[in-house]
Amino acid sequence: MIREWKRIFSIPNFYVVLLVIPPIIFLFYGFIYQKQFAKELPMAVWDEDQSSVSRTLTDMMEHNEFIQFTQTVYSNAEIEKLMQEGKIFGAVHFPKNLESDAKKNHQSNITLYTNGAYLVPAKMIYKGAAEVIIKGGLAVVLQKAEKQGMPAEKANTLVQPIKLNTTTLYNPDFNYQMYLTPGLITVGLQMALIVAAVLILNLEFKRNTIDELLQISTSSSQIVIGKMLAHLCISWILFVLVAYVVFPVYELGKPQTDFNFFLIYTLMSLACIGIGIMLSAISNNLLFVTDVALFFTSPAFVFSGFTFPRWAMPWYDQFYADIMPYTHFLDGFIKLYFMELPLSYATPEIVKLLVFIGVTFPLSILLFQKKINQYLKENRA
CATH class of the missing domain: 1.10.357 (Tetracycline Repressor; domain 2)
Structure with missing residues (x-):
């Protein structure tokens, strides 16, 4: 030895x-x-609606720790080009008539683009954006119900009858x-x-x-x-x-x-x-x-x-x-x-x-x- x-x-x-x-x-x-966390991932926004709803959703996303809007685009081609150049990891598209469709009880589709070649950033962008869009959609329905005279507590229960609470153990902050x-x-x-x-x-x-x-x-x-x-x-x-x-x-x-x-x-x-x-x-x-x-x-x-x-x-x-x-x-x-x-x-x-x-x-x-x-x-x- x-x-x-x-x-x-x-x-x-x-x-x-x-x-x-x-x-x-x-x-x-x-x-x-x-740095411990992958935060403020660069994203692009394509806003064809230019309404208070689309701007509110954009602001809400901007406040999410995973998302930072660094580019404004006007087409799918621009999104693909910026992803290929490595300047963005994702993008969100707000279609025309987003706000008017919401007021008329018509469904409107918001498109979220993520780069699947970078799996982890793509999942984090999806997580951050999905939370905001779901909350935004619920907020629109809740506002309508309250305007129709429904009490806030009842309207909230009607809009979200089942609420999901998540608890992450052992590495809760990822x-x-x-x-x-x-x-x-x-x-x-x-x-x-x-x-x-x-x-x-x-x-x-x-x-x-x-x-x-x-x-x-x-x-x-x-x-x-x-x-x-x-x-x-x-x-x-x-x-x-x-x-x-x-x-x-x-x-x-x-x-x-x-x-x-x-x-x-x-x-x-x-x-x-x-x-x-x-x-x-x-x-x-x-x-x-x-x-x-x-x-x-x-x-x-x-x-x-x-x-x-x-x-x-x-x-x-x-x-x-x-x-x-x-x-x-x-x-x-x-x-x-x-x-x-x-x-x-x-x-x-x-x-x-x-x-x-x-x-x-x-x-x-x-x-x-x-x-x-x-x-x-x-x-x-």
Whole structure:
């Protein structure tokens, strides 16, 4: 273990991957989403009615935090051109006779344009504009009823007999920094730990230090466990960096979840180190195992279900997600960190991570012992 510690701090392959790149990436991820919310998205207005109703609705939308009217247009072609140039994310069209149709109890159609190529801004614009238009439509009906002599309370009940109240839990403000930064940081941790771990054994052959290692011990179990402990200690240093430096800097810290977070993080670290050591024990080809590790870890964020539910993926994608430790870590992390649930709620995820650990380390020991025996036999001969 002590020897591995010295190697981690002296070999660039290790300390760059484990100690130099992660802090930079962690701070960079948080910096991307420092505004926390996507507000004041640029929009265009196409007002053919030029009435008090259309102006009122425009003003109401302008006061919505997601919308900012930056362009006035007069045709569909202009809307498409501005979207193609990236100057607007959406537009609203008020047709002719909007106000007169409303007064005559005729239906009028307001058109909302959104750019589906930018999915999140499109949804936010829809959310902001829909709230205003629905309220505006209800206000027109309510005003008519009151003018006809109906009491305000009765008119309000008639116009909106069922009222919807929404409650958003765990990230009620839709804070991008709170949502994305922890997920990106933890997936980055998985990549760093696995990529470093695949170098643990075969670097001994690459750097011709295997004889030095075997002078300490010829037992693969001692070698694997010692190296594992050294890398686990590094992972704990990274945990301290994340939980007590990066998260507080971006106001993401939740001290009440620290122990549970640490526990499931440690299990993920062991699972990642186990996978890396197993790959390292399988092949001495450094380039090959590094490519495999990168191929294996790179899509983790996409397949984990963080941005798209896994149950909606094809079965083979779900299978791929299941063989990545990050997937199960993330499920537990959401329960323990975001929802602040007791540790018992993450039992299924803990068991799955333990399976990774229970399979990869014994296989690594068996495979590497075979290599040691072969190496000693060849050298004695």
